[in-house]
Amino acid sequence: MFVLHHLENSRSQRIAWALEHLCLPYEVKLYQRKADNTAPDSLKHVHPLGHAPILQMEEVTVAESGAILEFLADEYDAENKLKPDGKVALRKYRYWMHFAEGSFMPLLVMLLLFKKIPTQPMPFFIKPIAKAICNKVIDSFILPRLNDVLALIEKHLEVNHWFAGEKVSGADMQMSFPILAVNSVQTLEQFPAMASWLARVREQDSYQRAVGKVGEFSPF
Numbered sequence: 001m002f003v004l005h006h007l008e009n010s011r012s013q014r015i016a017w018a019l020e021h022l023c024l025p026y027e028v029k030l031y032q033r034k035a036d037n038t039a040p041d042s043l044k045h046v047h048p049l050g051h052a053p054i055l056q057m058e059e060v061t062v063a064e065s066g067a068i069l070e071f072l073a074d075e076y077d078a079e080n081k082l083k084p085d086g087k088v089a090l091r092k093y094r095y096w097m098h099f100a101e102g103s104f105m106p107l108l109v110m111l112l113l114f115k116k117i118p119t120q121p122m123p124f125f126i127k128p129i130a131k132a133i134c135n136k137v138i139d140s141f142i143l144p145r146l147n148d149v150l151a152l153i154e155k156h157l158e159v160n161h162w163f164a165g166e167k168v169s170g171a172d173m174q175m176s177f178p179i180l181a182v183n184s185v186q187t188l189e190q191f192p193a194m195a196s197w198l199a200r201v202r203e204q205d206s207y208q209r210a211v212g213k214v215g216e217f218s219p220f
Protein backbone atom coordinates (compact mmCIF):
# COMPACT_ATOMS: atom_id res chain seq x y z
CA MET A 1 0.00 0.00 0.00
CA PHE A 2 1.40 3.42 -1.00
CA VAL A 3 1.10 6.43 1.27
CA LEU A 4 0.72 9.72 -0.60
CA HIS A 5 1.67 12.65 1.61
CA HIS A 6 -0.59 15.28 0.17
CA LEU A 7 -0.50 18.98 1.00
CA GLU A 8 -3.93 20.48 0.39
CA ASN A 9 -4.30 22.21 -2.97
CA SER A 10 -0.92 21.16 -4.31
CA ARG A 11 1.16 19.30 -6.83
CA SER A 12 0.37 15.97 -5.12
CA GLN A 13 -2.73 15.91 -7.28
CA ARG A 14 -0.43 14.71 -10.08
CA ILE A 15 0.58 11.64 -8.11
CA ALA A 16 -2.97 10.75 -7.12
CA TRP A 17 -3.84 10.80 -10.85
CA ALA A 18 -0.85 8.53 -11.64
CA LEU A 19 -1.72 6.05 -8.87
CA GLU A 20 -5.32 5.93 -10.08
CA HIS A 21 -4.17 5.53 -13.67
CA LEU A 22 -2.06 2.53 -12.66
CA CYS A 23 -4.86 1.20 -10.40
CA LEU A 24 -2.47 1.08 -7.44
CA PRO A 25 -3.89 1.09 -3.90
CA TYR A 26 -2.88 4.10 -1.80
CA GLU A 27 -3.73 5.97 1.34
CA VAL A 28 -3.81 9.77 1.31
CA LYS A 29 -2.25 11.53 4.28
CA LEU A 30 -3.53 15.10 4.15
CA TYR A 31 -1.57 18.09 5.46
CA GLN A 32 -3.19 21.50 5.89
CA ARG A 33 -1.28 24.59 4.77
CA LYS A 34 -0.25 27.12 7.40
CA ALA A 35 -1.76 30.62 7.35
CA ASP A 36 1.06 31.79 5.05
CA ASN A 37 0.26 28.91 2.66
CA THR A 38 3.47 27.02 3.39
CA ALA A 39 3.56 23.36 4.40
CA PRO A 40 3.34 22.36 8.08
CA ASP A 41 6.57 21.30 9.78
CA SER A 42 5.20 17.77 10.18
CA LEU A 43 5.91 17.17 6.48
CA LYS A 44 9.61 17.61 7.29
CA HIS A 45 9.40 14.43 9.36
CA VAL A 46 8.69 12.59 6.13
CA HIS A 47 11.33 14.32 3.97
CA PRO A 48 13.86 16.99 5.02
CA LEU A 49 12.54 19.61 2.58
CA GLY A 50 8.95 19.14 3.72
CA HIS A 51 7.46 19.74 0.28
CA ALA A 52 4.60 17.81 -1.28
CA PRO A 53 4.21 15.43 -2.93
CA ILE A 54 6.03 12.66 -1.13
CA LEU A 55 5.25 9.03 -1.84
CA GLN A 56 6.12 6.19 0.51
CA MET A 57 6.06 2.50 -0.18
CA GLU A 58 7.30 0.39 2.73
CA GLU A 59 10.88 1.59 3.38
CA VAL A 60 11.09 3.65 0.17
CA THR A 61 10.41 7.40 0.31
CA VAL A 62 10.38 9.38 -2.94
CA ALA A 63 10.00 13.15 -3.25
CA GLU A 64 9.80 15.46 -6.32
CA SER A 65 6.76 14.87 -8.46
CA GLY A 66 8.81 14.14 -11.60
CA ALA A 67 10.96 11.62 -9.72
CA ILE A 68 7.85 9.99 -8.23
CA LEU A 69 6.28 9.61 -11.67
CA GLU A 70 9.53 8.12 -13.01
CA PHE A 71 9.72 5.75 -10.01
CA LEU A 72 6.17 4.56 -10.63
CA ALA A 73 6.88 4.19 -14.34
CA ASP A 74 10.06 2.18 -13.72
CA GLU A 75 8.64 -0.16 -11.09
CA TYR A 76 4.85 -0.39 -11.49
CA ASP A 77 4.08 0.27 -15.13
CA ALA A 78 4.48 -2.98 -17.05
CA GLU A 79 1.90 -1.80 -19.62
CA ASN A 80 3.56 1.56 -20.32
CA LYS A 81 0.58 3.51 -19.07
CA LEU A 82 2.75 6.27 -17.62
CA LYS A 83 5.85 6.21 -19.78
CA PRO A 84 5.46 5.61 -23.53
CA ASP A 85 7.80 3.17 -25.24
CA GLY A 86 8.09 4.62 -28.79
CA LYS A 87 11.20 6.70 -29.50
CA VAL A 88 9.36 9.86 -30.58
CA ALA A 89 6.74 9.64 -27.83
CA LEU A 90 9.46 9.05 -25.27
CA ARG A 91 11.35 12.14 -26.43
CA LYS A 92 8.22 14.27 -26.09
CA TYR A 93 7.38 12.70 -22.73
CA ARG A 94 10.84 13.49 -21.36
CA TYR A 95 10.81 17.07 -22.61
CA TRP A 96 7.45 17.97 -21.04
CA MET A 97 8.17 16.03 -17.85
CA HIS A 98 11.18 18.28 -17.26
CA PHE A 99 9.61 21.40 -18.74
CA ALA A 100 6.82 21.47 -16.15
CA GLU A 101 9.10 22.01 -13.14
CA GLY A 102 12.14 23.36 -15.02
CA SER A 103 10.65 26.10 -17.19
CA PHE A 104 6.97 26.53 -16.33
CA MET A 105 6.51 26.31 -12.55
CA PRO A 106 9.39 28.70 -11.65
CA LEU A 107 7.66 31.48 -13.62
CA LEU A 108 4.34 30.82 -11.88
CA VAL A 109 5.97 30.78 -8.45
CA MET A 110 7.83 34.03 -9.26
CA LEU A 111 4.59 35.62 -10.43
CA LEU A 112 2.83 34.60 -7.22
CA LEU A 113 5.64 35.96 -5.05
CA PHE A 114 6.09 39.27 -6.86
CA LYS A 115 2.33 39.85 -6.71
CA LYS A 116 2.35 39.04 -3.01
CA ILE A 117 5.31 41.18 -1.90
CA PRO A 118 3.51 44.57 -2.10
CA THR A 119 0.59 43.19 -0.08
CA GLN A 120 2.85 42.36 2.88
CA PRO A 121 3.05 44.62 5.95
CA MET A 122 5.68 47.37 5.42
CA PRO A 123 6.10 51.11 6.13
CA PHE A 124 3.49 53.01 4.07
CA PHE A 125 6.07 55.02 2.14
CA ILE A 126 7.85 51.83 1.00
CA LYS A 127 4.67 50.23 -0.40
CA PRO A 128 4.47 52.22 -3.67
CA ILE A 129 8.17 51.63 -4.27
CA ALA A 130 7.84 47.89 -3.60
CA LYS A 131 4.81 47.79 -5.90
CA ALA A 132 6.62 49.63 -8.70
CA ILE A 133 9.66 47.33 -8.47
CA CYS A 134 7.51 44.19 -8.40
CA ASN A 135 5.39 45.34 -11.33
CA LYS A 136 8.54 46.10 -13.29
CA VAL A 137 9.85 42.56 -12.69
CA ILE A 138 6.46 41.08 -13.59
CA ASP A 139 6.07 43.11 -16.79
CA SER A 140 9.62 43.03 -18.06
CA PHE A 141 10.75 39.58 -16.98
CA ILE A 142 8.03 37.18 -15.90
CA LEU A 143 5.10 37.83 -18.24
CA PRO A 144 7.07 37.87 -21.53
CA ARG A 145 8.60 34.50 -20.60
CA LEU A 146 5.29 33.09 -19.43
CA ASN A 147 3.66 34.16 -22.69
CA ASP A 148 6.40 32.34 -24.64
CA VAL A 149 5.81 29.22 -22.52
CA LEU A 150 2.04 29.30 -23.10
CA ALA A 151 2.51 29.86 -26.83
CA LEU A 152 4.89 26.89 -27.03
CA ILE A 153 2.43 24.62 -25.20
CA GLU A 154 -0.43 25.76 -27.42
CA LYS A 155 1.60 25.05 -30.57
CA HIS A 156 2.46 21.57 -29.29
CA LEU A 157 -1.12 20.72 -28.36
CA GLU A 158 -2.45 21.92 -31.71
CA VAL A 159 -0.78 18.86 -33.27
CA ASN A 160 -0.54 16.48 -30.31
CA HIS A 161 -3.59 15.06 -28.56
CA TRP A 162 -1.54 14.46 -25.39
CA PHE A 163 1.85 15.82 -24.40
CA ALA A 164 3.69 12.67 -25.48
CA GLY A 165 1.56 12.31 -28.64
CA GLU A 166 -1.28 9.83 -28.97
CA LYS A 167 -1.58 8.46 -25.45
CA VAL A 168 -2.04 10.10 -22.09
CA SER A 169 1.17 9.76 -20.05
CA GLY A 170 3.04 10.99 -17.01
CA ALA A 171 3.91 14.10 -19.02
CA ASP A 172 0.22 15.10 -18.94
CA MET A 173 0.15 14.49 -15.20
CA GLN A 174 3.23 16.63 -14.68
CA MET A 175 1.92 19.43 -16.96
CA SER A 176 -1.57 19.33 -15.46
CA PHE A 177 -0.65 21.26 -12.33
CA PRO A 178 0.84 24.42 -13.93
CA ILE A 179 -1.90 24.47 -16.56
CA LEU A 180 -4.58 24.21 -13.87
CA ALA A 181 -2.81 26.99 -11.99
CA VAL A 182 -2.91 29.23 -15.07
CA ASN A 183 -6.52 28.28 -15.74
CA SER A 184 -7.46 29.18 -12.18
CA VAL A 185 -6.47 32.82 -12.68
CA GLN A 186 -7.24 33.40 -16.36
CA THR A 187 -9.49 31.96 -19.02
CA LEU A 188 -7.90 29.68 -21.61
CA GLU A 189 -9.94 31.31 -24.39
CA GLN A 190 -6.78 32.47 -26.13
CA PHE A 191 -5.43 28.92 -25.98
CA PRO A 192 -8.08 26.64 -27.49
CA ALA A 193 -5.78 23.63 -27.84
CA MET A 194 -4.82 23.88 -24.18
CA ALA A 195 -8.47 24.28 -23.19
CA SER A 196 -9.42 21.15 -25.19
CA TRP A 197 -6.53 19.23 -23.61
CA LEU A 198 -7.75 20.24 -20.13
CA ALA A 199 -11.28 19.13 -21.02
CA ARG A 200 -9.87 15.74 -22.14
CA VAL A 201 -7.92 15.46 -18.88
CA ARG A 202 -11.07 16.11 -16.88
CA GLU A 203 -12.88 13.38 -18.83
CA GLN A 204 -10.36 10.72 -17.77
CA ASP A 205 -11.82 8.29 -15.23
CA SER A 206 -8.51 8.07 -13.38
CA TYR A 207 -8.31 11.88 -13.14
CA GLN A 208 -11.85 12.08 -11.79
CA ARG A 209 -11.12 9.42 -9.19
CA ALA A 210 -7.98 11.31 -8.12
CA VAL A 211 -9.84 14.62 -7.87
CA GLY A 212 -12.53 12.84 -5.85
CA LYS A 213 -9.85 11.93 -3.30
CA VAL A 214 -7.52 14.94 -3.23
CA GLY A 215 -9.44 17.74 -4.97
CA GLU A 216 -8.46 19.91 -7.93
CA PHE A 217 -6.19 22.94 -7.65
CA SER A 218 -7.90 26.24 -6.94
CA PRO A 219 -6.22 29.66 -6.40
CA PHE A 220 -5.15 30.60 -2.89
Ligand SMILES: N[C@@H](CCC(=O)N[C@@H](CS)C(=O)NCC(=O)O)C(=O)O
Nearest residue numbers: 010011038039051052053064065101
Ligand atom coordinates in the same frame (compact mmCIF):
# COMPACT_ATOMS: atom_id res chain seq x y z
N1 LIG B 1 9.63 20.51 -7.60
C1 LIG B 1 8.88 19.98 -6.49
C2 LIG B 1 8.14 21.14 -5.84
C3 LIG B 1 7.51 20.76 -4.52
C4 LIG B 1 6.76 21.92 -3.91
O1 LIG B 1 7.25 23.06 -3.86
N2 LIG B 1 5.54 21.63 -3.44
C5 LIG B 1 4.72 22.65 -2.86
C6 LIG B 1 3.26 22.26 -3.02
S1 LIG B 1 2.63 22.50 -4.61
C7 LIG B 1 4.96 22.74 -1.36
O2 LIG B 1 5.20 21.76 -0.71
N3 LIG B 1 4.85 23.96 -0.85
C8 LIG B 1 4.85 24.22 0.56
C9 LIG B 1 6.04 24.99 1.02
O3 LIG B 1 6.88 25.39 0.19
O4 LIG B 1 6.13 25.19 2.23
C10 LIG B 1 7.93 18.90 -6.99
O5 LIG B 1 7.59 18.91 -8.18
O6 LIG B 1 7.54 18.01 -6.24
